[in-house]
Amino acid sequence: MQYRMIVDTNQCVGCHACEVSCKQEFGAPLGLFRTMTLYMDMRSFPKVKREFLPIMCTQCEDASCQKACKKDAIYEEHGIVKIDEKKCDGCGDCVKACSLGAIYVNPLSHLAEKCNLCAHRLEIGQKAACEVTCVSEAIRIIDLSKGALTSQGRGFTMRASDKPRTVHIGANPLMKEKLQSGKPFSPYNYEISNWARRGV
Amino acid sequence: MKRRDFIKSGALTLASLEMGGIISLSPNTLHANAFEIREPKTNVALNIKTITKVPSVCLNCSTVCGMNVLVHEGKVLGVEGNPLDPNTQGKLCAKAHGGVSAIDYPERLVYPMKRVGRRGEGLWQRISMDEAYEMIASRIQKSIDAGHPERVVFHAGRNRIGDITGRFMDAIGSPVVLNHRALCSSNKRAANYASIGDTDWETVDAEHCTYFLNFGSNFFEAHQGGFPLLARFAKAKRNGAKLITFDVRLSNTAGRSDEWFAPFPSSEGAIALAMAHVIVANNLHDKTFLKTWTNVTLETLEAFLKPYTPEFATKESGLSASDITRLALEFAKASPRCAAFTNRGSQAHQNGFNNDRAVILLNAVVGSIGKKGGYAFGGSKSLGEASFPMPKPVPPKVKFSTDLEDPKLYPLANRWQKMKVSQLVFEKIKNKTQAVDVYLSYTISAPQTWPEGPSVTVDALKDEEVIPFHACSDVVYSEMAHYADLLLPDATYFERYAIEGRNANELIPYFVLRQPAIRPPYACEDFADTLIKVAKRLHEPVKKYFAFENYEEFINLRPPLNGTFIPKQEQRLNSISLKLCTTTRCGLIPKQPKK
Numbered sequence: 001m002q003y004r005m006i007v008d009t010n011q012c013v014g015c016h017a018c019e020v021s022c023k024q025e026f027g028a029p030l031g032l033f034r035t036m037t038l039y040m041d042m043r044s045f046p047k048v049k050r051e052f053l054p055i056m057c058t059q060c061e062d063a064s065c066q067k068a069c070k071k072d073a074i075y076e077e078h079g080i081v082k083i084d085e086k087k088c089d090g091c092g093d094c095v096k097a098c099s100l101g102a103i104y105v106n107p108l109s110h111l112a113e114k115c116n117l118c119a120h121r122l123e124i125g126q127k128a129a130c131e132v133t134c135v136s137e138a139i140r141i142i143d144l145s146k147g148a149l150t151s152q153g154r155g156f157t158m159r160a161s162d163k164p165r166t167v168h169i170g171a172n173p174l175m176k177e178k179l180q181s182g183k184p185f186s187p188y189n190y191e192i193s194n195w196a197r198r199g200v
Numbered sequence: 201m202k203r204r205d206f207i208k209s210g211a212l213t214l215a216s217l218e219m220g221g222i223i224s225l226s227p228n229t230l231h232a233n234a235f236e237i238r239e240p241k242t243n244v245a246l247n248i249k250t251i252t253k254v255p256s257v258c259l260n261c262s263t264v265c266g267m268n269v270l271v272h273e274g275k276v277l278g279v280e281g282n283p284l285d286p287n288t289q290g291k292l293c294a295k296a297h298g299g300v301s302a303i304d305y306p307e308r309l310v311y312p313m314k315r316v317g318r319r320g321e322g323l324w325q326r327i328s329m330d331e332a333y334e335m336i337a338s339r340i341q342k343s344i345d346a347g348h349p350e351r352v353v354f355h356a357g358r359n360r361i362g363d364i365t366g367r368f369m370d371a372i373g374s375p376v377v378l379n380h381r382a383l384c385s386s387n388k389r390a391a392n393y394a395s396i397g398d399t400d401w402e403t404v405d406a407e408h409c410t411y412f413l414n415f416g417s418n419f420f421e422a423h424q425g426g427f428p429l430l431a432r433f434a435k436a437k438r439n440g441a442k443l444i445t446f447d448v449r450l451s452n453t454a455g456r457s458d459e460w461f462a463p464f465p466s467s468e469g470a471i472a473l474a475m476a477h478v479i480v481a482n483n484l485h486d487k488t489f490l491k492t493w494t495n496v497t498l499e500t501l502e503a504f505l506k507p508y509t510p511e512f513a514t515k516e517s518g519l520s521a522s523d524i525t526r527l528a529l530e531f532a533k534a535s536p537r538c539a540a541f542t543n544r545g546s547q548a549h550q551n552g553f554n555n556d557r558a559v560i561l562l563n564a565v566v567g568s569i570g571k572k573g574g575y576a577f578g579g580s581k582s583l584g585e586a587s588f589p590m591p592k593p594v595p596p597k598v599k600f601s602t603d604l605e606d607p608k609l610y611p612l613a614n615r616w617q618k619m620k621v622s623q624l625v626f627e628k629i630k631n632k633t634q635a636v637d638v639y640l641s642y643t644i645s646a647p648q649t650w651p652e653g654p655s656v657t658v659d660a661l662k663d664e665e666v667i668p669f670h671a672c673s674d675v676v677y678s679e680m681a682h683y684a685d686l687l688l689p690d691a692t693y694f695e696r697y698a699i700e701g702r703n704a705n706e707l708i709p710y711f712v713l714r715q716p717a718i719r720p721p722y723a724c725e726d727f728a729d730t731l732i733k734v735a736k737r738l739h740e741p742v743k744k745y746f747a748f749e750n751y752e753e754f755i756n757l758r759p760p761l762n763g764t765f766i767p768k769q770e771q772r773l774n775s776i777s778l779k780l781c782t783t784t785r786c787g788l789i790p791k792q793p794k795k
Contacts (some may be wrong), residue, residue, distance in 0.1 A: 009433065011438075013430060014419050014420065014421075014456075015293055015294060015430070016636070017291075017292060017294040020295075020298050021278075021280075021292065021294075024244060024278040025243065025244045025245050026243050026244075026245050027242070027243035027244075041450070045450075045462075046460060046462060048454075048455055048457065048460065048463065049456075050454075050455025083235070113676065120245050121663040124248065126248070128246070132280060132281070133281060133291055133292050133297070135291045135293070135430055136429045137434070153558065181387045192516075
């Protein structure tokens with residue numbers, strides 16, 4: 001089994017249901033998210049087009065978080081980069097290493113947490129929490145042994161050296177201006193209600 | 201001991217309040233720090249294989265989407281969409297998922313309490329439910345005995361248990377049921393009523409629609425019934441449908457539209473009329489539809505539309521005449537798979553009634569009403585009472601009305617539903633237009649939601665002379681609760697019953713059953729049950745209309761009529777055997793297609 005997530009930003013309607021269903025799935029603490037939807041307005045009035053980018057851990061090959069972990073707590077299985085809770089000590093090295101900022105350390109359990117494609121659901125043949133609730137079918141997780149990856153789209157990267165497994169269709173590269181490498185998805189680090197391009 | 205020594209402050213201690221204990225509460229201060237009190241807890245992921253799914257209905261907004269409540273060891277861990285729900289087909293919005301927080305919200309009301317300080321001071325003493333029932337019942341009985349049942353006033357927002365609240369008010373003989381309609385959807389409903397003769401939500405056959413003309417609705421984020429519409433719009437969009445949005449604000453809907461226009465506020469009606477003008481002038485109107493289904497002649501319509509030229513609309517709206525003309529022709533050419541709609545958009549402004557009538561007219565002009573992919577009307581809700589008859593004996597409808605809920609004079613008087621004028625209620629109470637003995641409030645937080653909430657509303661609520669007794673049922677300590685004399689701890693929508701109906705986006709009327717996934721905690725009680733217990737303490741003839749134990753039994757006494765799917769009794773209603781529901785359709789009561 002080799003799982004791959006495909007995010008079609010052209011379909012996304014910016015409703016944030018994926019984020020909240022994900023928080024619910026894992027009981028994520030207040031103010032911390034495993035997935036986030038960024039907004040950006042392109043062009044100017046009256047021809048404005050609003051773009052969305054659902055972003056979460058992209059399950060990199062040779063992941064920088066994996067390399068940064070001194071406890072050997074991060075490993076890859078079936079195309080999913082996972083965190084071993086028994087080995088993790090919550091030091092936060094992986095948080096700083098991720099160029100997307102897709103990892104946080106849970107302040108209550110002191111464990112690093114991030115998107116794992118809902119591996120516990122995939123194991124029993126269920127869809128991931130975000131995929132199942134997405135009203136516009138913008139998120140899909142496929143098993144490469146059962147179907148081919150779309151030829152559209154590409155990995156969304158902050159660094160040339162990143163090798164994401166997740167494929168984003170139609171993602172606007174300008175969204176990179178908004179992402180803050182090494183800082184988790186949280187209202188403390190992001191203004192998700194800010195639609196303008198950063199610094200414009 | 202000084203009094204302040206035993207007054208506990210803050211809702212953190214609400215659940216530990218002893219009988220007779222006193223607490224100080226404020227709706228404006230955050231008492232509980234969520235980070236500190238929320239410990240790591242179990243979650244859906246850890247219990248995915250063993251979790252129980254209870255089919256029920258969301259009520260975090262009035263779209264009432266079908267959902268499965270995910271329960272583990274008596275705790276609600278989350279919700280997921282119910283694939284059997286015809287409207288949402290297994291999808292849920294962010295709000296629905298977030299709604300679970302209401303159950304163990306740190307500041308939830310968990311005991312009945314009576315006011316011990318001045319009204320609005322926030323000092324409360326825990327009492328028993330029996331004392332609470334008695335407080336309400338004795339006062340209502342007094343009003344009935346004095347020959348003034350209309351001095352018992354019930355004020356509610358979207359309570360969704362109108363079957364029992366209506367029965368209660370009918371039984372005691374008071375017509376004064378107040379709501380918030382004029383602050384919400386009056387313009388839209390009145391426009392529908394005047395144009396089509398029904399007042400329910402408007403529906404678009406969105407999945408098959410190819411041209412959406414959206415006047416101010418923001419269905420990507422906030423539209424009533426928006427989520428099921430959004431799901432179908434997303435499908436239509438993949439098939440190449442076009443979305444045009446008129447909105448004064450750049451909403452997500454506007455930002456994702458193929459074209460966005462920002463007309464001057466309240467000028468949408470002028471645009472719609474000008475479009476109709478262009479369509480008729482270009483001979484693109486559906487003459488057969490107009491002749492068959494409208495009560496005007498083609499000549500009358502033509503004469504009516506004559507002055508509303510694109511140039512007229514340009515002056516009113518600021519949009520260019522060429523855009524208006526182009527959109528009108530595109531819209532007409534897409535007919536019948538096109539729809540012009542507003543939902544709660546253009547109606548929520550000056551001249552909203554006439555603006556919305558103009559938009560509905562546009563659908564009639566191109567004849568898209570009732571056609572595949574066109575403008576539909578799916579008010580399955582209106583069939584509710586007939587499909588689920590009330591248990592007998594049914595109390596007679598109250599034969600008189602008062603100026604409070606049903607104004608008699610121009611310009612507010614009309615023959616439509618009662619209470620089109622909720623914005624004036626507190627003004628009237630404050631000015632003693634009508635005497636009030638008992639004021640029951642439920643699912644309404646008027647100090648926050650009324651335009652003059654902090655002034656006139658609070659003035660009236662605070663004044664013990666105009667409102668001598670105010671009982672409020674709420675889940676949390678709201679602004680409304682703050683000005684009550686008696687607080688009743690309500691059950692959340694995860695802990696109670698209701699028969700729900702909504703406009704059917706699949707265009708086949710259906711009903712859903714809300715059923716408890718867990719029992720209400722502490723002394724919390726569904727307000728429906730509270731009313732039944734109060735009614736049982738009232739003298740005849742009130743009592744005889746409440747010959748059932750509780751609201752569960754009341755729902756049980758309302759079996760669906762012929763043509764509806766009847767779930768097995770124990771699966772549908774017995775909370776102990778709820779587990780059985782996971783594999784049945786018991787959360788859903790689909791109706792046969794209308795013939």
